[in-house]
Amino acid sequence: MPSPSPATHLTRPRLIALLDGMRARRVAVVGDAMLDVYLQGDVERISPEAPVPVVRVRERKFALGGAANVAQNVAAAGASGTLVAVVGDDGGGARLRAMLRDIGSDDAALITVSRPTTTKTRLVARSQQVVRFDEEDDHDLAGADVDRLVGALDEVLDSADALVLEDYNKGVLVAAVIARAIARAQARAIPIVVDPKFRNFFAYRGATIFKPNRRELESALGAAVQLDDAGALPATLERLGARHLLLTLGERGMALVSPDGQVQRIPTTAREVYDVVGAGDTVTAYLATALAAGATAIEAAVVANFAAGVEVGKLGAAVVTPEEIVAAYDAHATEG
Numbered sequence: 126m127p128s129p130s131p132a133t134h135l136t137r138p139r140l141i142a143l144l145d146g147m148r149a150r151r152v153a154v155v156g157d158a159m160l161d162v163y164l165q166g167d168v169e170r171i172s173p174e175a176p177v178p179v180v181r182v183r184e185r186k187f188a189l190g191g192a193a194n195v196a197q198n199v200a201a202a203g204a205s206g207t208l209v210a211v212v213g214d215d216g217g218g219a220r221l222r223a224m225l226r227d228i229g230s231d232d233a234a235l236i237t238v239s240r241p242t243t244t245k246t247r248l249v250a251r252s253q254q255v256v257r258f259d260e261e262d263d264h265d266l267a268g269a270d271v272d273r274l275v276g277a278l279d280e281v282l283d284s285a286d287a288l289v290l291e292d293y294n295k296g297v298l299v300a301a302v303i304a305r306a307i308a309r310a311q312a313r314a315i316p317i318v319v320d321p322k323f324r325n326f327f328a329y330r331g332a333t334i335f336k337p338n339r340r341e342l343e344s345a346l347g348a349a350v351q352l353d354d355a356g357a358l359p360a361t362l363e364r365l366g367a368r369h370l371l372l373t374l375g376e377r378g379m380a381l382v383s384p385d386g387q388v389q390r391i392p393t394t395a396r397e398v399y400d401v402v403g404a405g406d407t408v409t410a411y412l413a414t415a416l417a418a419g420a421t422a423i424e425a426a427v428v429a430n431f432a433a434g435v436e437v438g439k440l441g442a443a444v445v446t447p448e449e450i451v452a453a454y455d456a457h458a459t460e461g
Contacts, residue, residue, distance in 0.1 A: 147204045153288050158235070160217045161190040162245065163247050200230050217241065263295045282306070287413040288318070290329065321336075329367065331367070334426075335365050358380065358382045369422045383422065395438065404433045
């Protein structure tokens with residue numbers, strides 16, 4: 126049976142209403158913030174020192190990554206995104222703070238700790254990534270650093286309309302932070318969106334939408350996920366203890382598993398895939414912001430799916446605007 130059109134679950138007036146509603150919402154984003162650096166240049170020769178290309182760097186660009194990119198996409202949606210994370214007392218941390226302020230996002234909940242700001246530097250030549258350098262300390266936060274982070278989290282959640290837990294396994298989302306965040310969000314009855322990684326994969330019971338990709342889910346389960354097995358995904362949802370499981374499947378779109386055991390497939394709307402970097406962050410941001418605006422889980426998934434379809438057509442971790450989502454919806458409706 127063919128998958129239904131993504132627009133089947135969401136009319137255009139409802140889409141517009143949700144996008145308009147996002148502008149008055151506040152989303153707390155808790156997790157691993159990163160600074161992405163892009164060095165772009167040309168390869169003209171091979172090094173005489175070793176059999177490696179010599180890249181003459183002609184341009185240096187900076188971008189927000191990880192949880193910071195989620196906060197950036199929340200801001201692009203017109204909502205207010207506050208990032209609760211850690212940075213180092215270094216140039217990368219200062220730049221990340223400044224970039225957040227530039228997009229209108231508060232940096233007051235960023236905690237400075239004695240570790241480097243997680244920085245990923247990509248060297249690109251002739252539109253091809255040559256190498257990536259990662260500067261990071263991914264040990265779990267502990268002691269006073271956790272206490273300071275929880276204090277910032279409590280303050281932000283007091284006025285939040287949704288919570289995002291964005292885990293890149295860089296040490297921020299330790300068990301104590303996860304438990305406190307979920308408990309506070311549940312007490313205020315606000316939606317919780319989780320983008321997990323391998324550590325603490327089963328520690329997010331109580332999430333509204335748990336959003337792994339297929340590789341992450343299979344790694345955590347230690348087995349292949351059989352999408353055509355009617356009972357496999359509902360059983361996984363029960364084990365996770367979340368209300369909904371949204372499994373992202375790349376070019377195959379998404380699968381939303383609901384508490385009643387129903388599995389709804391949402392095909393991709395991407396017209397051209399140029400770069401998948403940051404697509405997951407975009408999905409997470411729009412899921413949370415749509416839920417904060419009153420969307421159902423399937424409506425939020427469809428909005429996020431259109432946002433992802435736009436994002437993968439851009440270079441690097443890019444933002445997606447409501448206007449681009451409407452244009453993608455209209456283009457899909459015309460083609461359908």
